[in-house]
Amino acid sequence: MTTEPTMTEGGPKSEERLAALCALAGQTRELMDAVALSEAGQAELVAVTAELAAITARLNAVSRATPQPFEIAPDGTLRHLGNAVTGAANPHALPLVVERLGAGVRAEVTFRPLHEGPPSAVHGGISAMILDHLLGQAVAAAGSAGMTGTLSVRYGKPVPYGEPLVATAEHTRSEGRKTWAAGRIALPDGTALVEATGLFITPSAWLP
Structure with a gap:
């Protein structure tokens, strides 16, 4: 089931959570590159796939309907963490x-x-x-x-x-x-x- 994550909007806890989300996205980018370049054997690929399936299920258990939206950051600037080009929380982005x-x-x-x-x-x-x-x-x-x-x-x-x-x-x-x-x-x-x-x-x- 898809549900919106609970957080304190604009407070320290929400910023800490967003920082953790961006760190996860960064690690996912490294994973994506590793998959593209991997020369691991079949057994290892199957094992890693099973581990990733379990991790994906954990994240899907509590998910949002859309990527991170435009918002005002604590420093007053406009940010879009879900953007496909600049979004630090979007694994597809460089960012x-x-x-x-x-x-x-x-x-x-x-x-x-x-x-x-x-x-x-x-x-x-x-x-x-x-x-x-x-x-x-x-x-x-x-x-x-x-x-x-x-x-x-x-x-x-x-x-x-x-x-x-x-x-x-x-x-x-x-x-x-x-x-x-x-x-x-x-x-x-x-x-x-x-x-x-x-x-x-x-x-x-x-x-x-």
Whole structure:
């Protein structure tokens, strides 16, 4: 049965619980990479699978209907621990840590073997997901938060995993409820690997 976990909203106990949840997500990321790279024998794989099934049942015994929502952190910033790109409580996320630089954003990123598409390179869909998020963050930083209307991605060179990279995005222009942004994933020396542009639409319900 799915039930909402009991906690003290906004209090120390809830923050301690969220920290434990993020630690579990981090350990799960390591598990996911270990599964992708494992050369264990059949018997060991079967045994580990049984252990994981038992752990999964324990967690499913008390679960929520949706991932962690947007919320205000104790330091006053907006956070989304369940986000697929930045959510520290989401095992699917890197998680990406995005810095705001004026009307632009920047993030250091190192992809994992789990993100492989072509041999020794990151799947193009993963690159697009990261850039879509960064473009949206750049639009929000410029004061024109919106939903992705279109996303155009140009793949210039293979994106390696296991190597430090830099992802950036910046607001380019706005026109009414429409806002445009451009971004890229590059090597530390600035060599662009993947570039993207996006159009974001501010829902009328978000306007004052």
